[in-house]
Amino acid sequence: MRREVLEEYASLTPQVTLIAHGVGLSIGSFNDWEESYLRLLDELFARFDLEWHSEHLGFTVVAGENTGTMFPLPHTEEELDLVCERVRILQERYRVPFLLDHVIHLLPEAPAQFTPAGFLNAITSRTGCGLILDAYNLECDAYNQRFDIPAFLDELDLAPVRELHIAGGVRHDGFQLDIHSRPTCDSTLALARDIVVRSPGLRIVTYEFLKEAIPSLGHDRICSELTRIRQAILQ
Amino acid sequence: MTQLEAHQRGLLDLIKSRGDPSDDPYLRRVAGSRELAMMREIAVWWRALQLETQCYFTSRLLKRLGCFDELIVTYFNRNATSPFVEELSRDFLAWLCSQQDPLIHAVSQFEHAFLEARAGSEEAFEVLWDRHPDLVFRALEDGGNLPVPEPGHVYRMRIDRGLPRMVDSALPVH
Numbered sequence: 558m559r560r561e562v563l564e565e566y567a568s569l570t571p572q573v574t575l576i577a578h579g580v581g582l583s584i585g586s587f588n589d590w591e592e593s594y595l596r597l598l599d600e601l602f603a604r605f606d607l608e609w610h611s612e613h614l615g616f617t618v619v620a621g622e623n624t625g626t627m628f629p630l631p632h633t634e635e636e637l638d639l640v641c642e643r644v645r646i647l648q649e650r651y652r653v654p655f656l657l658d659h660v661i662h663l664l665p666e667a668p669a670q671f672t673p674a675g676f677l678n679a680i681t682s683r684t685g686c687g688l689i690l691d692a693y694n695l696e697c698d699a700y701n702q703r704f705d706i707p708a709f710l711d712e713l714d715l716a717p718v719r720e721l722h723i724a725g726g727v728r729h730d731g732f733q734l735d736i737h738s739r740p741t742c743d744s745t746l747a748l749a750r751d752i753v754v755r756s757p758g759l760r761i762v763t764y765e766f767l768k769e770a771i772p773s774l775g776h777d778r779i780c781s782e783l784t785r786i787r788q789a790i791l792q
Numbered sequence: 793m794t795q796l797e798a799h800q801r802g803l804l805d806l807i808k809s810r811g812d813p814s815d816d817p818y819l820r821r822v823a824g825s826r827e828l829a830m831m832r833e834i835a836v837w838w839r840a841l842q843l844e845t846q847c848y849f850t851s852r853l854l855k856r857l858g859c860f861d862e863l864i865v866t867y868f869n870r871n872a873t874s875p876f877v878e879e880l881s882r883d884f885l886a887w888l889c890s891q892q893d894p895l896i897h898a899v900s901q902f903e904h905a906f907l908e909a910r911a912g913s914e915e916a917f918e919v920l921w922d923r924h925p926d927l928v929f930r931a932l933e934d935g936g937n938l939p940v941p942e943p944g945h946v947y948r949m950r951i952d953r954g955l956p957r958m959v960d961s962a963l964p965v966h
Contacts (some may be wrong), residue, residue, distance in 0.1 A: 585797045586800065587800050588797070591795075591875070593876075618875075619800045619804040620801065620804075622872040623872060623874060624808065624835070625807065625835035625836075625838065625868060625873055626838070636796055639796070662832065663830060664822055665818075665821065665825070667799065668818055730830060731826075731923055736834075765836070769841065791865075
């Protein structure tokens, strides 16, 4: 990990609590997950006391080759066994809570043995890991795949939800994309508020945006957006 | 091969536009879908964004020559791209060094050497130019006309972590 990045993190502690949210582990790859990402995590945990860490429930590596984008996992018994074993390894290795974050489904749902919520429930009940719910991702799935958010939330065990993500994205060629670059929509905040009320173990809400979006969003807009989100969620 | 392996290998081939889809009904359905086309577009868009940021002069040159988008797609489809932007950039530039166009060759070779040196390589690099590199960089910077080759002239540039600014002035070699 770049020294200047570690120094920046070090300058923030102990005033702030650090958590890590990864995109590069590829926890659902059929053979190897991304060992280089694990080494980065090792480095981070060796230097800092992270309160928890998390990763996306997807795969970006196939037989050692990067796919260039995140694919969601098929909701099958085979995938479930593989993910649960890797969650167990992470829990033993770092000894802090580990959370999984569902990703958007641009492609049609693959043949499955579980519903999306049933798959998450099976992982959390088998491993004791936590969840990140992403209100914007759910909205993307509803827009792109007619995903039934109310039915999903009714079926999902919300007790393991520790973190909530919200974001604003773009529509392009008829798709709602998880390119986090905009302020949040009112509908996202309303959904977030619903999740907050129903999730007893929720600890934090994160407003996600890409660093590439900072020039167009602007620092003032980001600050006012945080205020807006806080007010909407705490109302 | 397990079902999971077949599923993931199939999706990798589809996103990389490789070969015909398998007999798997799901993969065949995905192969012709607009959703897959969008995923490909996003994957390539990310690579382009990262390379534009890291390979400043090379991406400007390729855009000036009108081949940036095409080369990014070709590179993505034919190569295993690294998830780490520093590695992706160096791999892309190394791939471009095999290009026949002497200007693309020189600019990508220079930028590759510079990134290597900045990343800590102890190696000393040499790049040969068929026109003065300063004029090339200036043209890429301010949008002016690219200099034409100077027949009978070769400029030698050294890139070395030990040099004060890692790059020395290009010297003409006759």
